[in-house]
Amino acid sequence: MxxxxxxxxxxxxxxxxxxxxxxxxxxxxxxxxxxxxxxxxxxxxxxxxxxxxxxxxxxxxxxxxxxxxxxxxxxxxxxxxxxxxxLDPHILPSLAVAKLTEKCNLNCSYCYIEAGCQKKGMMDEKTAIRIVDEFMEMHKDDRLPLNYSFHGGEPLLNFEIMKKVTEYAKPYRDRLTLSIQTNGTLITDEIAEFLKENKIEVGISIDGPQFIQDASRYYLGGKGSFEHVMRGIKILQKHDVSFGTISVLNGLNAKYINETIDFFLENKIYAISFSPIQKNGRGKDDSNYYVDGDTIFEAYKVILDRIIAHNKTHDRNEWIAERVLSNLIQSIFFNKKTFMCMNSPCGAARKLLGIDVHGNFYACDNFTGDKDFLIGSLEKGHIKDQLLESPIRKKAASRCKENIKRCKDCIWRGLCGGLCYSADYYSGIKEEDETEVCSFYKKIIPYLIGRIAEDPSIPYLIDRAIEDFKWRNIFFSLDASQNEVMDEELFKALLKVHNINDMCKLQVCTSKISNCADFSKILNLLKGKNITYNLVTNDEAIATSESYDLLASANIQAVQVDFTTDGKSINPLIKKFTECRKGKECQIPLYISLVHSPDSLEKTLSDLENLELDENDVIILSNSNDSEKGYETLNILLITLNERGLSKQVKLSAIGQDKLWKKNLIFVLNNTVDDTSCLQIGLDCLAGKTLEQAPPNII
Structure with missing residues (x-):
């Protein structure tokens, strides 16, 4: 079909x-x-x-x-x-939310862990550093990015321990991100300089302008915290410390959402996020501040319109972004769940852990302190050993959308993020009933789809990072230039400089793999970063058992070679490579670049028949003759290939559908011509040369 x-x-x-x-x-x-x-x-x-x-x-x-x-x-x-x-049962947490203290200088009305001045618990140095060791040990065999979040209470009350952890973690900072969530009232010049110097990501808890902030975020005696929070924010801005804000979406700021957005913009606060009030901790008694699904939806319609209007009229460095909308746009636009709480099942006990001051660890930060979700303790052994045997983890993993009554028949279940374990648990509703967040997603998703259908520029206005998700063709040459040779460190630096990520079509090109002394290290580096890539070469050295095993272990997508070496003879590498992969556990596809000539139709068909290609191998076909005769023989070749069941194995390069006969439009499905940006990088051009389109015979 x-x-x-x-x-x-x-x-x-x-x-x-x-x-x-x-x-x-x-x-x-x-x-x-x-x-x-x-x-x-x-x-x-x-x-x-x-x-x-x-x-x-x-x-x-x-x-x-x-x-x-x-x-x-x-x-x-x-x-x-x-x-x-x-759903992989072997997934291990990559985010540690460490409660450096139970104590807080504020006494917010809805605090989900009931922090306050009356609490005394402080995490000690041994426990705080043990968390670093445990997470690095858990992930010693992968290259997954890790995050250690300084949390509380108010973590800056335990600033000395935070400094010691930061110093201890320096050898791991290439993959370990440090972050802090603070109420901002204790920030000083010294602290701001420390955060800047150590590249610690900063989140500030603030609900909006003064009349909103002081209504629920106050000191024990009832004095509002607004002035002290703003002092901390101004200090961060003075020291050029990047930060984002988290606001508890409640009945007050939802009602005055325009005034709240005005406040952020007036104070040059551009990275914001809203999180609906939770019904746990002191929040369970704060019913005047609850928001239902309709209230959340109406607030987000305003937030959406304000962001679009602002970003259309301001420079990109002044664009405002809101986390929930950004995550939804990436889900709707790319089917990507970049936020662990939007996955099914969510990240509880699988991608994050909440760790209290005593080293006890819980399924999620939101469950910290709740004995029903206590998984284990650092005192009892390694986190991994206790985690894999935990019934709490197994329960969290079973809570996927296919198993929850309200989700399994919902048409929006593939796009929503309404599966938060803690939100469900503390709301006290039955599994078949909607939560406030669930009701919100059922409204916001079709609303966003409709807005995007009307204006396709909206995703790019809502999430500036989407520009980075545009597919790019990257051609990376490993060949030596004069006396220089590509090594692992330079390659790693170029990946970072050119933002080469999993949205790139990366072609690693080399005439001889011996030209690159760190060839195996470079391949393993790409594997560690989960980047999909092809190796483009005609070097017969790759057709040895040792080289093949190296390519297989490095998760290469395919090896790409030319069909002929001199325009006449079949490239001997093709036969050598297909012979080498026989009997191998990993069958690496072979991509064969074929430039069709009008004078070689019969020979081309005969040669292709003799190749004995695997069903996953691909023929990349382009045309060397732009004449009417050239396209006539090309179409005859395509008809023959289709009759022989090869339509899915042939990809067209730089051949538009206007050149194809009606019978051959099936090949349009595999046409690789696109308007994505192309970049050519090598030792002779470290800055990269922009190409108008991909070179012929490259996919």
């Missing part, structure tokens, strides 16, 4: 329909007239028959629809893979 029969929900959406695959959230908005076309595509593998059945639709429109559906299928598969990965 041209497309898979996917169980999509069809929802009327303005004058069109929204088709969504509920388990993954992969969606597309289509004209209603396409529903019959899609139904036909699910019945046949002949694109020409579909085109002939709908003569009123241009054939390019039908082939474009097919490509959109194919991309939607890929997104569904990628999302399913991500869901399976998140």
């Amino acid at each position: 041209l497309i898979e029969q996917i169980n999509r929900e069809w929802i009327p959406f303005a004058n069109r329909v929204l088709a969504i695959h509920a388990p993954t959230g992969a969606w597309i908005i289509l004209d209603k007239s396409y529903m019959d076309v899609i139904s036909e595509m699910e019945k046949t593998s002949d694109l020409e028959s579909v085109i002939n059945k709908f003569p009123n639709l241009p054939q390019s429109e039908i082939s474009d629809l097919l490509r959109i559906l194919h991309n939607n299928e890929l997104r569904i598969q990628e999302s399913l893979d991500s869901i399976r990965k998140n």
